[in-house]
Amino acid sequence: MLFNSIEFLIFLPVVFCLYWFVFNKNLKLQNLLILISSYIFYGWWDWRFLSLIFLSTVVDYFVGIQIFNNKDTKKKKSFLWFSVIFNLGLLGFFKYFNFFIESWVDLLSSVGYDYQNIWSLNIILPVGISFYTFQTMSYCLDIYYNKLKPTRDFISFASFVSFFPQLVAGPIERASNLLPQILKNRKFNYNQGVEGLKLILWGMFKKIVIADNLASSVNPIFENYSDFTGGILLLGLIYFSFQIYCDFSGYSDIAIGTSKLFGFNLRSNFKFPYFSRNIGEFWKRWHISLSSWFRDYLYIPLGGSQNGKWISLRNIFIIFIVSGFWHGANWTFIFWGLIHSLLYIPLFINDNNRKYISNTVSENSILPSIKEIYQMLSTFIFVMLGWIFFRINSIYDSFNYLYIMIFNFNIPDQYRFGLVTIFIIIIFDWLYMKFLNENISKSNIKLNWLFCYFLSIIILLFFNKNSSSFIYFQF
Amino acid sequence: MKNYLRHLSFWLIFLLFFLIVYINSSDLLFDNYGSKVLSGKKESIILGISRANMGICPSTLKSILKKDFFNYAFDIYTSPYGPLYFNSIKNKINDDNHDNIYILSVSPWSIASKSKNPNDSTQFRENNEILKNKYNNTIIGKLDFFFNEYGGNLISLSYNFTSRSVESGQLRIKDKVSFNEYNSKRKAKIQRYKKRLNFFKFSSFRLNYLNETIKFLKNHGKVFLVKLPIDDVFEKEVERKLIVDFDHKIDSLATLNEIFYLNLQSKNHLYDYLDGHHLIYNSSESVTDSIAIWIKKQSD
Numbered sequence: 001m002l003f004n005s006i007e008f009l010i011f012l013p014v015v016f017c018l019y020w021f022v023f024n025k026n027l028k029l030q031n032l033l034i035l036i037s038s039y040i041f042y043g044w045w046d047w048r049f050l051s052l053i054f055l056s057t058v059v060d061y062f063v064g065i066q067i068f069n070n071k072d073t074k075k076k077k078s079f080l081w082f083s084v085i086f087n088l089g090l091l092g093f094f095k096y097f098n099f100f101i102e103s104w105v106d107l108l109s110s111v112g113y114d115y116q117n118i119w120s121l122n123i124i125l126p127v128g129i130s131f132y133t134f135q136t137m138s139y140c141l142d143i144y145y146n147k148l149k150p151t152r153d154f155i156s157f158a159s160f161v162s163f164f165p166q167l168v169a170g171p172i173e174r175a176s177n178l179l180p181q182i183l184k185n186r187k188f189n190y191n192q193g194v195e196g197l198k199l200i201l202w203g204m205f206k207k208i209v210i211a212d213n214l215a216s217s218v219n220p221i222f223e224n225y226s227d228f229t230g231g232i233l234l235l236g237l238i239y240f241s242f243q244i245y246c247d248f249s250g251y252s253d254i255a256i257g258t259s260k261l262f263g264f265n266l267r268s269n270f271k272f273p274y275f276s277r278n279i280g281e282f283w284k285r286w287h288i289s290l291s292s293w294f295r296d297y298l299y300i301p302l303g304g305s306q307n308g309k310w311i312s313l314r315n316i317f318i319i320f321i322v323s324g325f326w327h328g329a330n331w332t333f334i335f336w337g338l339i340h341s342l343l344y345i346p347l348f349i350n351d352n353n354r355k356y357i358s359n360t361v362s363e364n365s366i367l368p369s370i371k372e373i374y375q376m377l378s379t380f381i382f383v384m385l386g387w388i389f390f391r392i393n394s395i396y397d398s399f400n401y402l403y404i405m406i407f408n409f410n411i412p413d414q415y416r417f418g419l420v421t422i423f424i425i426i427i428f429d430w431l432y433m434k435f436l437n438e439n440i441s442k443s444n445i446k447l448n449w450l451f452c453y454f455l456s457i458i459i460l461l462f463f464n465k466n467s468s469s470f471i472y473f474q475f
Numbered sequence: 476m477k478n479y480l481r482h483l484s485f486w487l488i489f490l491l492f493f494l495i496v497y498i499n500s501s502d503l504l505f506d507n508y509g510s511k512v513l514s515g516k517k518e519s520i521i522l523g524i525s526r527a528n529m530g531i532c533p534s535t536l537k538s539i540l541k542k543d544f545f546n547y548a549f550d551i552y553t554s555p556y557g558p559l560y561f562n563s564i565k566n567k568i569n570d571d572n573h574d575n576i577y578i579l580s581v582s583p584w585s586i587a588s589k590s591k592n593p594n595d596s597t598q599f600r601e602n603n604e605i606l607k608n609k610y611n612n613t614i615i616g617k618l619d620f621f622f623n624e625y626g627g628n629l630i631s632l633s634y635n636f637t638s639r640s641v642e643s644g645q646l647r648i649k650d651k652v653s654f655n656e657y658n659s660k661r662k663a664k665i666q667r668y669k670k671r672l673n674f675f676k677f678s679s680f681r682l683n684y685l686n687e688t689i690k691f692l693k694n695h696g697k698v699f700l701v702k703l704p705i706d707d708v709f710e711k712e713v714e715r716k717l718i719v720d721f722d723h724k725i726d727s728l729a730t731l732n733e734i735f736y737l738n739l740q741s742k743n744h745l746y747d748y749l750d751g752h753h754l755i756y757n758s759s760e761s762v763t764d765s766i767a768i769w770i771k772k773q774s775d
Binding site for chain 2: 188190197463
């Protein structure tokens with residue numbers, strides 16, 4: 001089920017009413033309702049793949065208990081490996097099987113061996129598999145590292161795995177954050193309810209008003225890029241940079257907002273990433289739940305930055321390339337990860353990667369300084385160039401796009417309207433960061449309601465029942 | 476919770492009110508099909524499928540023939556000649572006036588059917604399309620149309636951000652099409668229509684309904700049959716293969732009903748197309764110009 005669909009518009013109020021008015025006296029029933037609702041939400045797309053979620057839930061539920069109960073480190077480790085292999089096996093089969101087979105065949109062909117590919121399978125990629133496998137894996141990893149105790153309540157655990165607001169496109173939640181909230185009684189809070197509604201509308205605004213409108217320019221430009229001149233390709237690239245941001249962060253906002261309506265607090269997934277002053281800061285603000293997952297479960301176990309510069313550099317390469325590969329079974333994603341590692345490494349060598357970790361741009365003023373504008377613009381340009389590889393299907397086409405964009409540049413005479421959309425989102429994002437991105441207090445409750453009224457009118461004006469799906473569903 | 480629900484209800488009522496007022500105040504003119512089904516009765520009208528919808532300009536006809544025209548052509552799946560379109564035409568025309576002009580665009584696709592038995596009207600696809608319902612220009616009719624048929628967003632009802640516009644029912648697309656883009660679009664369209672050749676068959680039932688439509692319209696004015704030009708390649712590779720003796724069939728029909736038939740096939744090369752069979756806006760003006768002059772000659 002899509003957040004931006006009529007079905008969800010009916011589904012959400014029904015679940016909300018059942019949750020707070022029918023099952024509000026019994027925590028177990030509330031959690032059961034969450035579980036059933038989540039399975040309906042997911043099954044709306046294809047009910048057959050519910051079996052995968054259920055299997056993943058059962059495996060990690062029992063493995064988690066086994067890891068905790070066993071005192072023998074070797075046994076603990078083997079249970080952990082079982083979970084990791086099982087989850088990565090699922091992911092590997094459904095997402096990467098054909099990629100490995102086809103890459104192997106290509107490799108054989110390139111050395112002159114004519115091998116007919118009979119192994120590729122017609123596999124459907126289950127929506128959200130990259131998200132929920134990572135979520136369940138982190139549960140077992142946290143138990144193994146003694147950060148978490150396993151739950152014996154299967155329904156609660158299954159609700160944690162399949163929690164519908166964030167099931168198909170994140171944020172990838174940690175059990176240490178979400179599970180305790182599932183296990184304790186929840187009470188409705190007025191401010192949290194308003195905050196939830198505001199976030200849902202803000203996410204819908206980004207998706208329906210900005211991303212979907214930009215998509216109508218981005219798709220024809222990228223699909224027929226060789227027919228266009230450099231100026232239009234540059235516009236297409238700028239539009240895609242904002243489309244993917246608004247599409248994905250919009251989804252995260254709706255997920256976090258919906259969770260708030262049910263009394264849950266999920267972690268932020270985006271913190272105004274295009275206002276970053278370097279790539280290091282960008283990665284602290286973009287898809288935070290994934291980058292922190294890789295930091296905690298890959299980068300740090302590999303030694304992080306504690307074992308000398310060379311090992312650290314190796315680890316940086318690994319996490320960026322794996323992160324790229326997580327997005328899709330294509331060399332372009334790996335290349336995209338590689339580009340970001342190359343952008344990050346100079347900062348790391350000069351110890352600038354943590355420079356902007358504790359403060360935000362123009363912290364003590366309303367507008368940024370000239371220096372900050374320059375920093376944000378240059379970071380955006382690098383990030384934007386990386387998006388070419390993310391959007392196009394082959395590395396050859398990505399370089400070709402780049403070539404035409406630079407060497408056949410002229411002032412574009414079409415597709416200029418999207419610039420208005422970009423201007424709107426930059427202004428709104430800035431205003432949101434400065435004035436509305438904080439928990440609601442009594443003093444700004446009216447401002448938040450006003451914002452909700454305003455956003456909902458704009459969304460209503462731009463809502464299209466044939467709206468497209470979210471980009472991150474394909475991952 | 477009570478407080479929250481109260482505020483939530485205010486908000487929902489406000490949105491509902493806004494939606495109703497907005498839809499009611501818009502005349503749905505920017506929507507091609509909305510303008511056709513919600514615009515009430517019309518006098519002189521243009522009929523046919525998408526080629527006529529985009530290819531015949533009411534304003535050009537008006538400037539030469541001094542009559543108000545309305546383009547009531549839809550598309551291949553909605554308005555091939557048949558019982559549903561016939562009934563819809565009967566409801567659309569203004570019976571008070573008997574001096575109207577009716578331009579019926581004909582093409583093999585407008586008298587063919589995709590159904591297994593091309594003469595079984597219960598299987599016709601238009602039975603599930605927009606003309607199956609009657610919409611009126613009231614608030615209920617508009618809301619009904621908006622929720623059931625309208626595919627765009629609310630803002631497009633008031634502001635047009637695209638190169639598409641609607642004028643007296645005609646869909647005008649003012650896209651710039653480069654040579655390469657045109658070739659690839661034409662290639663794709665020809666491929667799609669070649670596939671359609673496997674499913675579409677001539678329907679004598681539809682031809683009879685075209686005959687019925689002509690007879691009915693003759694009681695209210697003059698009827699003219701027109702075959703619009705299409706790209707020569709499209710004509711050769713697709714069009715002639717669907718109904719081999721199409722021209723003969725239409726000629727006979729025109730003779731039987733004592734009406735005039737203008738076949739513009741010989742002028743295919745004079746015009747430009749968007750995708751092989753839909754005229755670009757400028758060419759649609761030129762084609763309409765020649766149709767209007769021809770009608771004027773026949774009427775004099």
